Amino acid sequence: MHVAIPLYPRYTALDVVGPYTVLAFAPGFTVTLVAAEPGPVVDDQGSLAMTATASYAELPRPDMIVVPGGPGTAAAISDQALVGWIAAAHQHTRWTTSVCAGSFLLAAAGLLTGRRATSHWGWVDRLADFGAEPVHERVVTDGRIVTAAGVSAGIDMALTLLAESTDVSTAQTVQLAMEYAPEPPFDAGTPQTAPANLIKPALALIR
């Protein structure tokens, strides 16, 4: 199973590395970071660059794509090299997926019309502007299109897809290897559980 994760300026690093870690740990999976051109691509904080090792043209038919989000999606939505690659790759994928605002790039590629999909809680409802049906869940599967909620949700999505693609034991083995038994010190990960006065500052951090 060959997984491609596209990088564009100002992606969110954990949107990439959450699913990457789950899938790259899995036996028989290869993950490649791709971009318009090979080379380092800088994240949304300006302090972390990951290296794309292949161009879009070099990897036209991956079995799975994982499109990350980040403040850079606002510009990337008009990046025809990226959006065109997503649309073309989707014709042949087993799974076409996104994390956080990456779902807006799937929408820009025309893939979410009439489909159930999610995104970060801050802008999931805007998916309706693209003809999608916004769903407030952590991982949403509609056929072979799978979208995850904000940033950290990519880990849960990747484990779910790994179980679907192989078997539950393989996904559990990876979960155990990553010691993914989360113990968040606070219960503030959603707007329903966080103190209401933190919603505005949280959105300011990620815009």
Next chain:
Amino acid sequence: MHVAIPLYPRYTALDVVGPYTVLAFAPGFTVTLVAAEPGPVVDDQGSLAMTATASYAELPRPDMIVVPGGPGTAAAISDQALVGWIAAAHQHTRWTTSVCAGSFLLAAAGLLTGRRATSHWGWVDRLADFGAEPVHERVVTDGRIVTAAGVSAGIDMALTLLAESTDVSTAQTVQLAMEYAPEPPFDAGTPQTAPANLIKPALALIR
């Protein structure tokens, strides 16, 4: 608050990017990836490189260090440039921390003698060989030394430290921005909860 995360060959990417995301999102925090020399450093899967933007010599006195783990720790433990930097930086840090097998690099720097510390479940008990007291918890604080369990535990550690360094509201705001309300599809993240026959294959994945 200036945070430094050292990269060495065959680190585990999520050990870096979990804490990075929490801390780089936080107002007033700057995170720098460091290495022996600036440039790309390849991870344990051979398929992801992150760029170190400063050498150890260029960042001798960060306020906080986060030492990642990975199969590369076996070699890194003899890397005097890295271990010497950890020992020297610790003299001035507010927090000296590690994720997963990164605690063995703290131990090699002489920092864990007589201290409570943790690591990945697969080798936490070997910390006793370095004079540390192994603790089977997800995040262990002993004075200003804080160690996290395997791979994904760095997220929980960083949120805990962010609350200690600023206040609970700031940590909750970052948690909300990251939508960190985990929903693992399986309960297999520890050897106590995973099927017993998965322990050996899980260790094989991460060695």
